[in-house]
Amino acid sequence: MIQLLFLVLFAEGIVALLLMVKIGPLRELVMKGLDQVKMGKGPATVKTIAGTMSVILLSSVTSILKIQNKGAKLGTMTPMDQVLWRTHLLETSLMGFSLFLGFLIDRMHHYLQKLNRLRGNAGASKEEFEKLQKERAQLKEKEEQASKEIKLLQEQISTLTQDLKKLKLEAEEKDKKVETAEAHVVSLQKQAADLLLEYDRLLEDNQNLQTQALGFRG
Template sequence: MIQLLFLVLFVEGTVALLLMVKIGPLRDLAMKGLDQLKTGKGPATLKTLACTMSVILTSSIASILKIQNRGVKLGTVTPMDQVLWRTHLLEASLIGYTLFLAFVIDRLHHYLRKMINLRKVASSSREEVEKLQKESQRKEDKSANEIKKLQLEVASLNEKLQKLKLESEEQEKRAISAEAHVTALQKQSEELLLEYDRLLEDNQILQSQALAFRG
């Protein structure tokens, strides 16, 4: 029993060391082994073993106390009781260390598994953030290109508008000039009509004088 406990304690110490210190791929192997132990019937078997060792630990402690009480009553401890006391004490110590290391290994495995999952989530989140950043950069580039295109279109429209404005001003000047010309022609036409009327009057006067002269 004691040799078996020493072996179990050595194995547990090795596993705990591999979990605490990363030595090549050994930690991953230890984690995979513990994962397999915690699947299927593994947890129930481990709990049964822990309960059995707890019972043996309680029995060993009870035997130690019984031997001590017997020695107190007798005032001395026989060599056989000393051997049994040391044996039970060693057995109880080994079982206690074994249970403690089992608990430590369980907690180390739990927190390492949680840390690995968190790293996976962080890595996935980092990839998602990088993807979103690339998508955002692509959209910004696309928006920048569209803005440049719109700016060019606006500049072209402004240029056309300026050109149309100049043409409109030129046409307005032409219209004003044409209107002034028409006004001048109208004035000239009025003057010609007045002159025509005057000539008609002069003609009539001359005709009447001619008729008076003939008579």
């Protein structure tokens, strides 16, 4: 029993050491092994073993107390009682330390799993952050390009506005010229009408003069 407990303690000590100190891929192998132990019926088996050891531990403690009480009543312990007391004390110490190491290994495995998950999440967050930075840079480039296009469009709009103003001015000037030409045409039409009236009057005067001249001849 004692040899088995020493073997268990030695194995647990190695496992605890490998969990605490990273030696090549050994920690990953131990973690995978513990993961396998905690799968399926593994937890129930471990709990059963721990429960059995706890019962044996309590039994050993009870035996130690009985031997001590017996020695206290007799005033001394017999050599056999001393051997039994030391044996039970050694077994109790080994089992207690074994249970403690088992609990320590379980907690270390649990927290290392959490640490690995956190590292994985941190790596994913870092990748996401880098991705967001790239997207931000792309958006910034697009924004700069859009800003340049907007400036170009504004310049084109300004040029078109100036051209439109020039066209409006030219149209106004042409309208003024048309109005002036129309007024000139109207004036010419009036002058032509006056000339026609004057021409008719002159024709009438000419006819009158011719009539008078014929009258004088007759």
